[in-house]
Amino acid sequence: MKNPLVPGGASRPQAEALRCPxxxxxxxxxxxxxxxxxxxxxxxxxxxxYTCMTCEQSYSRTAAFHEVAAVLNRNGNGAGLLQFGGEYFHCGEPMRYSTSSARSVYAPLSTEDVEDGLLDVYLKTRVLQCRCGFRMELPA
Known part of the structure; x- marks a missing residue:
């Protein structure tokens, strides 16, 4: 039976081994x-x-979820930052939004007060925080 979500003769994604090449x-x-x-x-x-911590090389793969789960379930894993779907995880726990702010994206090249005619541009941001105190700022 054809999958209605796969147009025509388009190939379906195939799993690749989850390892450092x-x-x-x-x-x-x-x-x-x-x-x-x-x-x-x-x-x-x-x-x-993912990144191989031995080779310090980054890769992207289509992998079987059970292989990804095996890597996630290893002892000692979970100290870094992981983006899973729309959520961010640190210390193995989902991070929570704590504050919002506006940051200027214009940084002067000098500390002297120079009138250069540039308008300040602000970016609204939201801060995510982990229970351990790790914080990360994302565009809102």
Whole structure:
């Protein structure tokens, strides 16, 4: 039966092994983002971006979710920042919004008071905070 979400003869995403192509290991992967892939053709697949902490190289793959879960469930994992869907996780817990503010995106090149005619540009931001105290500022 054809999947109505896959147009015509478009190929379905295929899982790639979740490991470092350089050192051929999954032992030192630091996952950074996990995003759902639609449509799924049986096995649950996700798009994952990660860095090998040994080689210090970054990669992006389509992987089977069970392989991603195995990396996430390793002892000692979860100290970094992970973006999973629309949520950010730090210390293995979802981060919560704490404050909002406006930041200037214009930074003067000198400390002298120079009238250059540039208008200040402000970016509204929201601050995410983890229970451990880690904070991150994102555009609102």
């Amino acid at each position: 350089r050192c051929q290991s999954a032992d030192h992967l630091d996952l950074q983002t996990i995003e759902s892939i639609e449509p799924h053709s049986g096995e649950l697949l996700v798009s994952v971006a």
